[in-house]
Amino acid sequence: xSDADPESARPGFVRxxxxxxxxxxxxxxxxAVAILGTTLLSGSPLGPTFAAIAAVAAVAMxxxxxxxxxxxxxxxxxxxxxxxxxxxxxxxxxxxxxxxxDAQATVVHANPAxxxxxxxxxxxxxxxxxxAPEMQDLVRRTLDAATHPAPVEYVERAPIExxxxxxxxxxxxxxxxxVLVFRDQSEARRIDxxxxxxxxxxxxxxxxxxxxxxxxxxxxxxxxxxxxxxxxRFLEIMQTQTERMARLIDDLLSLSRLEMKPLVAxxxxxxxxAVVSGVADALAGIAADxxxxxxxxxxxxxxxxxxxxxxxxQVFENLxxxxxxxxxxxxxxxxxxxxxxxAPGGGRPQVEATVRDFGPGIAGEHIPRVTERFYRVDGxxxxxxxxxxxxLAIVKHILTRHGGRLSIASAPGEGAAFTVHLPAx
Amino acid sequence: xxxxxxxxxxxxxxxxxxxxxxxxxxxxxxxSVSALVHADETLARKVIxxxxxLDEAERDVDEKAIGIIARRQPLAADLREIIxxxxxxxxxxxxxxxxxNNAKRVVAITAGQRPAGVxxxxxxxxxxxxxxxxDVLDVYATRAVATLAFVRDRDVQIxxxxxxxxxxxxxxxxxxxxxxxxxxxxxxxxKNLERIGDHATNIAETIYYVATAEQLPERSRQDDSxxxxxxxxxxxxxxxx
Numbered sequence: 001x002s003d004a005d006p007e008s009a010r011p012g013f014v015r016x017x018x019x020x021x022x023x024x025x026x027x028x029x030x031x032a033v034a035i036l037g038t039t040l041l042s043g044s045p046l047g048p049t050f051a052a053i054a055a056v057a058a059v060a061m062x063x064x065x066x067x068x069x070x071x072x073x074x075x076x077x078x079x080x081x082x083x084x085x086x087x088x089x090x091x092x093x094x095x096x097x098x099x100x101x102d103a104q105a106t107v108v109h110a111n112p113a114x115x116x117x118x119x120x121x122x123x124x125x126x127x128x129x130x131x132a133p134e135m136q137d138l139v140r141r142t143l144d145a146a147t148h149p150a151p152v153e154y155v156e157r158a159p160i161e162x163x164x165x166x167x168x169x170x171x172x173x174x175x176x177x178x179v180l181v182f183r184d185q186s187e188a189r190r191i192d193x194x195x196x197x198x199x200x201x202x203x204x205x206x207x208x209x210x211x212x213x214x215x216x217x218x219x220x221x222x223x224x225x226x227x228x229x230x231x232x233r234f235l236e237i238m239q240t241q242t243e244r245m246a247r248l249i250d251d252l253l254s255l256s257r258l259e260m261k262p263l264v265a266x267x268x269x270x271x272x273x274a275v276v277s278g279v280a281d282a283l284a285g286i287a288a289d290x291x292x293x294x295x296x297x298x299x300x301x302x303x304x305x306x307x308x309x310x311x312x313x314q315v316f317e318n319l320x321x322x323x324x325x326x327x328x329x330x331x332x333x334x335x336x337x338x339x340x341x342x343a344p345g346g347g348r349p350q351v352e353a354t355v356r357d358f359g360p361g362i363a364g365e366h367i368p369r370v371t372e373r374f375y376r377v378d379g380x381x382x383x384x385x386x387x388x389x390x391x392l393a394i395v396k397h398i399l400t401r402h403g404g405r406l407s408i409a410s411a412p413g414e415g416a417a418f419t420v421h422l423p424a425x
Numbered sequence: 426x427x428x429x430x431x432x433x434x435x436x437x438x439x440x441x442x443x444x445x446x447x448x449x450x451x452x453x454x455x456x457s458v459s460a461l462v463h464a465d466e467t468l469a470r471k472v473i474x475x476x477x478x479l480d481e482a483e484r485d486v487d488e489k490a491i492g493i494i495a496r497r498q499p500l501a502a503d504l505r506e507i508i509x510x511x512x513x514x515x516x517x518x519x520x521x522x523x524x525x526n527n528a529k530r531v532v533a534i535t536a537g538q539r540p541a542g543v544x545x546x547x548x549x550x551x552x553x554x555x556x557x558x559x560d561v562l563d564v565y566a567t568r569a570v571a572t573l574a575f576v577r578d579r580d581v582q583i584x585x586x587x588x589x590x591x592x593x594x595x596x597x598x599x600x601x602x603x604x605x606x607x608x609x610x611x612x613x614x615x616k617n618l619e620r621i622g623d624h625a626t627n628i629a630e631t632i633y634y635v636a637t638a639e640q641l642p643e644r645s646r647q648d649d650s651x652x653x654x655x656x657x658x659x660x661x662x663x664x665x666x
Binding site for chain 1: 441443444448449542549556559560582585588592
């Protein structure tokens with residue numbers, strides 16, 4: 001028990017006295033009752049009684065308490081709150097993943113941030129869960145030498161890529177416990193990757209429309225210079241291409257912004273029924289123009305999913321826009337929301353929302369690829385529909401960040417059903 | 426828990442070795458794909474070198490496992506555990522070989538000759554295979570075998586993406602004869618990634634058997650590349666899922 005810091009002010013005597021009296025209140029009360037009782041039973045005057053009680057109280061106030069009591073109020077007030085705190089509560093307050101393990105590399109405790117990042121770790125052998133050679137090395141060196149080895153970088157690839165800077169050290173002296181601390185460095189890596197991707201994608205996808213515009217400009221300045229009909233047609237085509245490039249840039253920026261974000265923060269919920277109805281309302285005009293009717297099979301009660309309402313709105317906007325564009329020939333689109341019948345493999349319960357169209361459908365060989373960026377099932381048709389090729393990639397990315405997934409069922413001639421699966425809130 | 430704690434130590438040693446092999450195999454697959462996508466020959470050479478470590482580890486695990494069987498004569502769950510270890514280490518060693526094979530082809534596929542769509546398809550296939558491997562090895566760590574249902578679904582997905590890539594590569598070869606060499610190498614790379622996914626599924630089946638003494642239900646092989654013929658005459662598979 002360290003000495004009180006001489007520079008910090010000692011709490012006033014009144015406070016100390018009050019603390020001592022409080023700590024011994026039961027003994028004092030018993031003494032007072034005993035003295036009073038004895039006096040009443042023996043019939044003596046009450047004066048000396050109160051004097052006796054006062055004397056006992058004075059002794060209680062003046063006698064200093066034991067070491068444990070000192071800790072509770074009489075020495076430097078600042079240090080006490082932390083010393084009394086349990087290590088578990090302190091670990092829970094840290095926002096970085098923290099894992100405490102023993103000399104056999106078995107996890108003794110993982111704070112909530114660690115469980116959120118890596119799943120349940122209770123009782124798991126660290127070396128089996130963190131298999132990367134660098135991590136194995138770090139754990140081994142920490143256990144062998146009980147020293148503080150240099151931090152390593154650790155990448156976890158699924159569900160989204162995350163980069164951590166991991167440090168390990170023993171806890172205290174001779175406790176037989178060690179701690180792993182993960183610091184999330186994903187943002188820097190995501191920025192780099194996003195920049196590289198954006199440049200690569202933009203330069204590749206913009207090349208074709210730019211080349212096409214360049215060609216038309218050349219023709220207008222040359223052979224078609226005096227041909228007003230050709231001029232009109234070419235200018236219209238050039239305008240379409242420019243609009244396409246603008247939409248492409250928008251979608252690319254949207255995808256890049258999404259890829260910058262980490263996993264969805266826990267705690268947010270969204271009512272799928274409200275989100276889907278909202279989107280259906282917003283797109284009602286476009287659907288009517290295309291001659292497509294939106295049928296809603298939505299439950300009356302809210303169906304809550306874990307996730308961001310804005311991002312989920314974007315998901316359903318993209319899916320419904322696709323259904324209207326490519327499923328136009330079917331005349332109607334059905335949107336539905338329901339709770340999943342059975343949790344897959346005993347995991348968390350899920351909720352589903354489906355957008356179904358009755359258009360030409362998607363051939364089997366394309367279904368696993370449609371969520372890839374810029375993948376075209378039928379180049380001409382989708383370009384005519386003003387598609388950028390990024391809508392489903394955006395949907396898939398948002399769902400991955402939410403811990404959900406997209407499943408697609410379709411057969412040529414029978415339309416397509418896109419089902420969003422999300423963890424229930 | 427065993428009366429002879431030396432046995433526990435032996436088992437822990439084996440599972441630690443498997444985890445280390447798993448981590449190395451995962452890294453090799455990720456790096457071989459990255460080398461392919463970015464035409465990075467240095468990274469490719471690193472993967473080829475790393476395979477040696479995996480081969481040594483497999484030999485070590487085999488020897489130790491056989492030694493344990495001879496000395497301790499394990500029964501029931503312990504015996505399954507040791508047999509499982511031998512099987513899993515063989516699967517992981519094959520995964521390493523497949524990653525090395527992909528790395529070797531990086532040089533043959535130079536930058537300018539890869540159609541961008543195929544590269545993205547390969548990345549998607551690799552992501553699925555890597556995800557499968559990681560999740561399966563995580564189940565090895567936690568032994569939460571109830572969640573192994575996902576393995577089947579993702580295996581079907583992997584095979585579907587592979588079949589689609591197969592078709593796309595054939596089409597690319599037919600478009601331009603100069604594409605034939607790089608696309609043939611890419612075909613092998615895609616097949617190797619699909620095989621990596623299969624090995625991950627094998628590992629899942631072994632883990633399930635070790636934990637429950639039962640086999641996972643028979644899976645249907647979904648590799649339909651034998652049905653792919655070009656020119657595309659609308660005989661494409663009907664979509665399922």
